[in-house]
Amino acid sequence: MRHLDAEEVSARVRREVRNREVHLPPVSTYRWWARRTEAVNGSIIDAVSADKPGRMVVSDPFAGGGVIPLAAVMRGHSVYAQDLNPWAAAGLASMLALPDPEALRDGIAALTQRVLASAQAAYGTVLSDGTPGFVTHTFRVAVAPCTHCGARQRMFPHALVTLTSRVERKLPEAFLACPNGHLFKGRRDQIASCPTCDRVTDPDQVYTPRRVVTCQCGEQDRLEARASASSLEWEVVLVERAGGGRRELALPTAGEKTAATALQAQPRMSLGTIPAGQETAVLRRHGFSRWEDLYPRRQRAMVERLLELAAGCSTDEKVVAALRLAIIGSTEMAGHLSRWDRYYLKSYESMAGHRFNFTTLPVEPNVWGTTTSGRGTTLRRLVQLVKAAEWLRKHTGGQLKVQGPLHAGAATVSALLGEDIDGRPLERPDVLVVAGSSQRQLLPSGSVDLVLTDPPYHDDVQYAELSQPLQAWAGLAAPESGSDAVVNRATGQLVADGSYTALLASIFRESARLLREDGHLIFSYANRDPQAWVQLLEALQSAGLRAAGCTVVHSENETDHAKRNVRACTLDLLLDLVPVSSREVVKHRPELGAGAEQEFLAIVANYVLSVGELASGWQLEFLDSVSNAEFLKPQKRRHSGLSTPPAGEGSAPAG
Ligand SMILES: C[S@@+](CC[C@H](N)C(=O)[O-])C[C@H]1O[C@@H](n2cnc3c(N)ncnc32)[C@H](O)[C@@H]1O
Ligand SMILES: [Zn+2]
Ligand SMILES: [Zn+2]
Structure with a gap:
């Protein structure tokens, strides 16, 4: 964390989210929702590398849109990527294995x-x-x-069905529909009478x-x-x-x-x-x-x-x-x-x-x-695919060797890096992709240098539902039910008290098993709901992890209008954890400026930094100390960007 220049990273995040497909062409290979940025994840990998030169094994147990695996292969590291969702796993494997x-x-x-x-x-x-x-x-x-x-x-x-030329050309011609549903050519700025039935048609209706x-x-x-x-x-x-x-x-x-x-x-x-x-x-x-x-x-x-x-x-x-x-x-x-x-x-x-x-x-x-x-x-x-393939070659130095998607039920594979008795590097894939719940991962214990990931935010995005039509066209079976780490109020999935925490904890525990003793598990998180933080920290602590530091970066998801819980968050907290068994580390504390969100995060950060030694009853104490935080007070509905027609009737497609 101390190697990370939060200001610099934040500026790069802003640039990247403005134009993802140009910054990171491979993300256009397959649709995924709420993709992270290469700016943040690349910087984290660089910061970890500063203490650990050479090729590392980076694992991402919630790989989704594959930005983290991408950031890792761009830096020459080996990657283990797993996701519950078969469309995501297949897309990720194809993205990294794009042909010549x-x-x-x-x-x-x-x-x-x-x-x-x-x-x-x-x-x-x-x-x-x-x-x-x-x-x-x-x-x-x-x-x-x-x-x-x-x-x-x-x-x-609407009465105004469509303009006939893009709005910036400022031409009034449009197709209008009368109240009886007759379509005719008219103007967006004039009330018309329907040529078929004479009914008055107001383009604003x-x-x-x-x-x-x-x-x-x-x-x-x-x-x-x-x-x-x-x-x-x-x-x-x-x-x-x-x-x-x-x-x-x-x-x-x-x-x-x-x-x-x-x-x-x-x-x-x-x-x-x-x-x-x-x-x-x-x-x-x-x-x-x-x-x-x-x-x-x-x-x-x-x-x-x-x-x-x-x-x-x-x-x-x-x-x-x-x-x-x-x-x-x-x-x-x-x-x-x-x-x-x-x-x-x-x-x-x-x-x-x-x-x-x-x-x-x-x-x-x-x-x-x-x-x-x-x-x-x-x-x-x-x-786009040709551009992505060219870009990938340029940034990874050639064709990557990608294995998978393997099924999470398959037998454990050998470590991704290693040498034979003569000291020659073993012939292993650059990337191993696995489909299935990360409660079980396929690498041997102690074989990963960095777990860098992005767990699902409680009930924010229903990845499994949104990807189903794509998955069906691809002929992939729906993900196994019961292990999706997303709360779904319609199906009752993980709605029961503690079940989200328990599932997250078992995935963190399995991820920690893969870590070498000097390894780190790092991810960023933002949430206005104190309960979400309670569940997260409980999961981390019960997984046998200990805080090594945290810092604050500009949110990667500012353009995702539709994200619910995190809508109003502009900052992400980056959490750095290590196995409990590892040696003592100097904890990095975030520098937080003034402002309601910063004050809230300062309180959260204190508890984050105690993971591994949170004493029983900490939850109530935490909830009490954030209860007066200005940031959590109800506020005016923020402008969502969805309500002003000419500025974009649709939400910007994200990721
Ligand atoms: C926040 S997203 C990751 C997004 C990714 N970092 C990116 O940049 O696109 C969380 C992912 O966790 C996956 N997931 C949910 N439950 C899981 C489980 N039990 N095991 C593995 N992956 C799971 C979801 O399918 C989703 O892709
Ligand atoms: Zn009627
Ligand atoms: Zn009519």
């Missing part, structure tokens, strides 16, 4: 050629001036009958405030009531086309509507039922029961077609794996769920802001993609 960029380019070229006919059939069109092009987005509106009078109604969320829709007969229905009375129908109402370097929004032609319904397509993959959960509740309430329900038929068929084609595009299995990853990644834009940003003219992934977002005006992407429009399409992802 040249071979990847060849694979992409092969796929591009083979997909041509299918893409043309699915999305081929002409722009209004006759230029050939592709449909890039297909808008559908939810239609359902009124529960009172039975009148079928198109349930547009919201039609489904708080998910309540009003019928012409006056009846007000909750959207979920309509969805459960008779399932929602999705009617194609608008398309975006791209061609000749331009894009245009237009009412769909008959041909485009036919292509969108894709009646002849026969998607075959079954993705499983949507289980009850904290985040999945909104899907089930609105009538989705299987994961494939989130996708229009054409999107499903196209994803399946691409997966088939990818298999024959290279003899290098790493290339095929990378192509598959890009195709599967595109499914985060689910055509019945992705929201349209009507000011910035782009769609959002279905799990933007760590939630499944239900909307009555979802947009279906062009799965393959064009170079003119479309976030998150396969083509865009492939371009």
Whole structure:
């Protein structure tokens, strides 16, 4: 900790979170939520290295989005990475084993050629001036009958459906929907009368405030009531086309509507039922029961077609794996769920802001993609993958040897570093990835120099739920239940008193078993809830760990608007622990400035520094001493960034 320049690290964190994909291109390989920064974790590794020159074994038992393993391999260390979630473990292994960029380019070229006919059939069109092009987005509106009078109604969320050019161009042209659901061209700054039914249409009007829709007969229905009375129908109402370097929004032609319904397509993959959960509740309430329900038929068929084609595009299995990853990644834009940003003219992934977002005006992407429009399409992802592969080579000095994902139930492997009797380094992988609960880890005792990790924050992000559609497309089984270290109030997981602490403690204990006697276990944590700190410190102490120091760094998650408990935290506490058995260390104390959050953290830090020797009853004493902290007093709702339309109707996609 004393080697760490907190000021300098904080400045680098700020730069990194502003543009993650540029700073750390490999993170675009697979979606994960609440990724950490290379700035903080790289600096920690450097600080530990200062006392321990040479190659280290770094382990991360909650590896998730893989930023910590990445920071370690960039510095030439060996990595043990484990995560409960199979999508995360598989993504991490693929990310670090990205193929040779040249071979990847060849694979992409092969796929591009083979997909041509299918893409043309699915999305081929002409722009209004006759230029050939592709449909890039297909808008559908939810239609359902009124529960009172039975009148079928198109349930547009707003009168202003979309601008026709990005807001910064300051042009007023827009598509408007009248209260009866007729779509027409108008202006965002003028009240219009509907060309079909003459009804007055105010571009500022919201039609489904708080998910309540009003019928012409006056009846007000909750959207979920309509969805459960008779399932929602999705009617194609608008398309975006791209061609000749331009894009245009237009009412769909008959041909485009036919292509969108894709009646002849026969998607075959079954993705499983949507289980009850904290985040999945909104899907089930609105009538989705299987994961494939989130996708229009054409999107499903196209994803399946691409997966088939990818298999024959290279003899290098790493290339095929990378192509598959890009195709599967595109499914985060689910055509019945992705929201349209009507000011910035782009769609959002279905799990933007760590939630499944239900909307009555979802947009279906062009799965393959064009170079003119479309976030998150396969083509865009492939371009990103090439960049990631090049970057990785440059920063790790060549192809990493990655083993796994192994299953956590597998036999223990040999240590990642070692020498034979002649002093030659043993032939071992650079990275070992394991899928399954870190209550059991596969390395021998005393073989790790640094455990650097990021445990789940109590009940903040439901990783398992959010990753399920991706996991289903990848054909991976859902993670074993019962060992997810995230509290889930919908399923009752770890809700029982002490169960979160017990699970964390058993993972910390197992992580500590792997540590060498002079090893360190380091992670950062932020939480406004004193109980969360109590549980954490209890877990650490009962795992046989002792505090070696702590310090404060600027929060890595400032742009994650949707994080609940940690929303208002701007600082993270970095905790440094060592095995109880190790020799005495001089504890590093954080330097804390003035301010409510600093004062709170100063109290927390005192207790953190006593881990290993916290006397019984410390919990009450701690809770009492923070009870008056200014930082914990209820405050005005902070501006979340979600409520100002032009500044970004969607939350910024994080990580
Ligand atoms: C806060 S995230 C880690 C994020 C990561 N540091 C990054 O930068 O992307 C916590 C991770 O713990 C994983 N997890 C939850 N319970 C676990 C368990 N019992 N064993 C291993 N991993 C678990 C979750 O799947 C999640 O990926
Ligand atoms: Zn009615
Ligand atoms: Zn009308």
